[in-house]
Amino acid sequence: MRRVSRRVAIPALAGAMALSLVQTPAAQARPRPIDKQPTATGYGGAVASLDPYASKAGLEILRRGGNAVDAAIATSAALGVTRPYDGSIGGGGFLVIYSAKTGKVTTIDTREAAPAAAKPDLFIDPSTGQPIPFTERRVSGLSIGVPGVVRGWERALDEFGKMPLRRVLEPATRLAEDGFIVDEQYQSRTASNLAILRDFTSSRDTFLTEDGQAPQVGTVFRNEELARTYKILAAKGASAFYKGDIAEAIADTVTDPPVVPGSTRNVRSGAMKASDLADYRALEKPPTEVGYRGVKVHGMSPPSSGGSTVGEALNILENFDLKNLPRGEALHRLIESSALSFADRNAYIGDDRYVDVPLTGLLSQGYGDERSKLIGPRSATKPVAAGNPWPYNGGGGKPRTGGAGDVDGSTTHLTTADRWGNVVAYTFTLEQISGSGIAVPGYGFLLNNELTDFSADPNDPANAPAAGKRPRSSMTPTIVTKDGRPLLATGSPGSAVIITSVLQVLVNHLDFGMSLPEAIAAPRLSNTNSATTTAEQGLVQSPEGDALRGLGHQFTQTGTLGNMTGVAFLRDGRLQAAAEPVRLGGGSAMVVHPADRR
Template identity: 55%
Template sequence: MPARTPRPPRSRRPARRRAAVAAAVPPLLLSLLVAPPAAADSGPGREPPAASPVAAGHGGAVASVDPYASRAGLEVLRAGGNAVDAAVATAAALGVTEPYSAGIGGGGYLVFHDARTGRTHTIDGRETAPAAMRPDSFTDPATGRPIPFDEAVNSGLSVGVPGTPATWEKALEEWGSVSLAEALRPATRLARQGFTVDEEFRAQTAQNEERFRDFTPTAELFLPGGELPEVGSVFRNPDLAGTYRLLAREGTGALYGGRLGREVVRTVRRPPVAPDAGRTVRPGLMTASDLDRYRALHRKPTRVEYRGVEVYSMAPSSSGGTTVGEALNILEEFDLAGMDRSQALHHYLEASRLAYADRNRWVGDPAFSDVPARELLSQRFAGERACLIDPGRAMAGPVAAADPRDPASWECTAAEGGGEPYEGPSTTHLVTADRWGNVVSYTLTIEQTGGSAITVPGRGFLLNNELTDFDFTPLSKEVDGPNLPGPGKRPRSSMAPTIVLQDGRPLLALGSPGGSTIITTVLQTLVNRLDLGMTLPRAVAAPRLSQRNTATTQAEPEFMETAPERAALERLGHRFVLPPGAFTPAPEIGAVAALEVLDDGRVLAVAEPERRGGGSAMVLRPAR
């Protein structure tokens, strides 16, 4: 791929301490960002952009769960922006149309491949716990037991310091070609003019209706006139448009030390509970100092070699890169392509089981725990763990973790281990590519579908409940574990934005929402594409299984009802159950957005054909 054209020099002054100054970009770019072509925007009440789950072509690509968001990213690419600019524009638009999954009240992880340097970078924009949080903050002092999970979610106590705005600004400062103000313009316009409500948006609102009614600003925004939004109606969010304009004028300093931050703190500490709400809503611990101290961090990406390609992903505080990487290393010990489909799936499930056992024991925020990431990703360790996989029988889970730094613990016996910690099923993912060969894979979230259910009054966005990703109690009497709450700590995540290189150049980029199923979704999609010979669209659409070191394996309805491999796997001892649909309308696993760079130079962008209502893939110059 040709090298990217040089970026204009950018100020390195701390972005949060100054207004977002417009970058030195061509006038045409500015004009297009301010006033897009009429064909792309016919005003309020317009029909949504045509949504296709697959697109191939040149000049750049975007894939996400939503056509409005994909179009926002494509608009920036069309105007001359790069993959990072498009990723921020797409993410900001998802904050409008997918407000229950992501937004500026949450956090996430971004992976970027720079074609000019050949290097892959990551940003850890995970939320942090307030300085006042302690290991027993989710424990009832009267009983010594964890507080009810629902009570923890719907509270100020669950809200972590948001990292999404800092991620956007840091990515643009480091690798973008437009300012934050310019990247926010398409989403600001979308929030002001509105989007057409579809079945998925209404269904997700209905799933959350009861708890949304318990918070006055949430009910006012998402239940207009006291009712669920009607399919086909236009949903507008002028408050969010105003918030985006504030960030455009003042930069992220408006949140991290400014008036927006003060409003967030006030909301967290005194949640705006409706007068007739019957639930107990605990106040949060966040202060203005917590916001002022927040930083999005550069992390060295995880890297493993698999079947002749390099797989890069997110290092701790996320467990995504280490767990996907360990499972791939285990599978490297076997010839999946030479197996029948049921045996290939059996090995995929068992590798995932083992990697999850080790993930639950060892991975947390590296600032607070000694996370053995390098050892977890060693091929030697994976080879020893692979000896536990019996082609004739499934392990009885959960199995125990091994210590990757202690070969004495690598005995080929599957001892009993702990179960799976909880992690919310929501989140969203996007991928972008540009004409210079740069690629972004970005996963962002507010945790639960609907987050904490608390909307900042007058600001148009929901606050996260990410701190429920902490373990509420120690793993066992002997082991605290790396993921207990702590001051300034980042809760462990499963987000796994991934970029795959072949001969040093991007081949694939992918990721998914889905809480703890993110890891298995990314892993299975990679196995489908790299081992089982599926095209990328087929690899994404195939029915999913998710084994996370539990006694049963979650399986989507299509697999349960029609897959010929089910009976063979059950004879091996696998037990299948449908995934729960508690916070999403359907019992489904993940919602992938992905792209592939084809041999002829075209980019193939792929989104879900059906999950989450179907996604949207777009390319700048379509080709057959």
């Protein structure tokens, strides 16, 4: 296969000035390193993402007169270049959008869909009758859902944007052509998936060096294949992704994965057809909504479990004066509310076009009040049982059971705002880091493994596979409004940890009085209805950690939980973009007109 991506080595010299000495072809602009800053405050618009090149792409669109939706699409396209293992046009996601014109929040569901040939026993090995091992499910055509990102771009721009797709793709297209300087995160993510990427000719040729290694930190990486794909979309529109050559190439990759000759990996074929792509639609839906401490919290409805789980937990916590409790006791209630809401999440949430989801009941304050009575002075034995929200949903359904939540996965999140007051919280993903690990030959992007978010159990009442169905997701893009105006927007990658990260940032800000940057930087914990609570070192080894152990909580220590970004609307009219200062190398926050104070 012809290699079309080019990498140029930069000598390992100190400082950004040394990086500028790299020799690149005269016809190409020289990529420059961009400093990361986790917080930016000012006017005119804001962008927060996991990568400075991507945030710069969004900022460029804002400066050219685009709005928050235009900037969000530009930022996401650039993340597909610099963070291709977390989210790209080979995956799907959810947009939550606040319109300053209408004063309302809406959402766009671009979750990947199972092909028409999918059946409930999708992940059952016909030779054994047992579930296929997860690693084999993941790296296969079986796991690949119909990508939704590009249809989502189209719908968001058509209904809420100011610019056409061709204009918002310009920064990302240049970035793919000119290249960017590889950082530690890009190198480590490539290295962690090296064995998979090497097993597919397309992935090897697109993402690895000539000798099959991960690009080194400080080198320049270009993806001319992806630049070509973006140019096709710019010229022909989103339909060029879902009909014609690209659609055929995606379907062929799923049904006949380009395995390197001699590989010993057992790669199962999927059954996607070009017609599955042609039939895909981005769905506009009302958001989930709950009241909390005088504000409204808007999230994503099913098949996302983020809006319902965060909403239920907040309704439970509404019964406790967290602000005036000792911090350890407040966090005890946070953990218990998370476990209770995750029990319901695992029992009831699925694609609501296929499953009767008692969403009204789950989000009712009455049900939250009922669940809050189960929180005692000490840690409950977990997993806790799911409740019965049906009486709060108009009746008619039967209680279900649910266990502990999943905790693995990789995603990316961005947040944008503009000078008119529009806001976007956008989370999109490939599922695992590098998704299925299989790139589409000639087009420069990896395909997702999102169908592994379905249950392998064909009898799962909420989340079994089915033709056209979208698997349950943990993505939790969130917008908070007060008196009809935006207060903040946020979200995170991290699979089920997304939900607990968003919940804790909201509690940090709304209950504990932290600024958004402080709320993001604070050490985090996560309980997805499991016997132990996962927590970062800063919390485990703190007075609050000691207090929680005294209340019967057990911890499993981890390096990091989540990778938040967000935008806050300050009382003096400024915008504050915020990202992680330290976790996973930190994120990138930018504003159009920086101003520390008025």
